[in-house]
Amino acid sequence: MILSTSTPRVGSGWTDTGESFDARGLKERARKATRSVPIPPVLVRLVRDHIKEFGTAEDGRLFRAVQGGHLLSKEYGEIWQAARKEVLTEAEVASPLADVPYSLRHAGVSLWLDSGVTPAEVARRAGHSIAVLFRFYAKAIHGSQDRANALIESRLL
Template sequence: MTPIGAMPVVGAEWTDDGERRERRGLKHRSKKAVRLVPIPPMLVAVLRWQLSNHAPASDGRIVYDGPSERPIQSHVYRAVWRRARTAALSEAEQVSQVAGRPYDLRHFNASTLIMAGVDVGQVARRLGHPIYTLMTTYAHWIDTGEDQANAMIQVLLNVEEAKPLTSQNAGHGPSTGQRFNAVPIPA
């Protein structure tokens, strides 16, 4: 996929022509910048289906409102999003902030890819960010994985049972001041 620009709703008072939407370059890029976005084969199939069944608008947009090719209005997106949340989420999730707005899917995608073990450089590239931005913006949403991280560290260190270090079992160096206790530390 190759996005070449954006057309956000910014409000008529913020545009030069008084329209609610304004054609812009990609966020934090020059107006002529093009960004290659790698997408999974499943999404390629969905986009191909869309394009084989619905011609793009004259300006290249693949989603638009009817023969006039108008951009889809924000209230339509919100109404469809509410219906989708109701259909997809449990009652507890519906009253939470989970997927409260379509943009939250970006956070879900980023954190899911990181949790799946996708290289963070690749995740950052797909989102169009440097790794620093990826980790400061999206990684903090991940609140699981502590047990998995501990297991990976244990495998890395090849430790079956941790014991306190003492002068008796260290072989050299000063005493740590800890008494040796033969009771294993629970994992």
């Protein structure tokens, strides 16, 4: 996937256009910069199936309101909570597990690290520096010494 812009909801009083969403470049990058985000084939298929069934908004967004506009944070949150109730147990719904959509990002980064993807590649995919990755995901990295030792030992034998 190639990301090129973001459109955060900032409120109409804070934009030059009077719209509540502001078209911006990517965070911490030059205005016209893009960011390549590699995704595995299974996710490519899901995105393609979604586009085939629902299409995209005129500006390329995958998720939009009924008439093509932006989803409001409130609506997105309501949909997210309904989805959690559909797929999680009652105890999991009552817990902080995936309590907000952003939790998926943390889960994804943690999964990559736990799967043995090198920290440099995880940082690149997440759009982080190595320092940020280590600061926020040290818990996911810590505790993998046994697996690291086994990997090293397998190469030494």
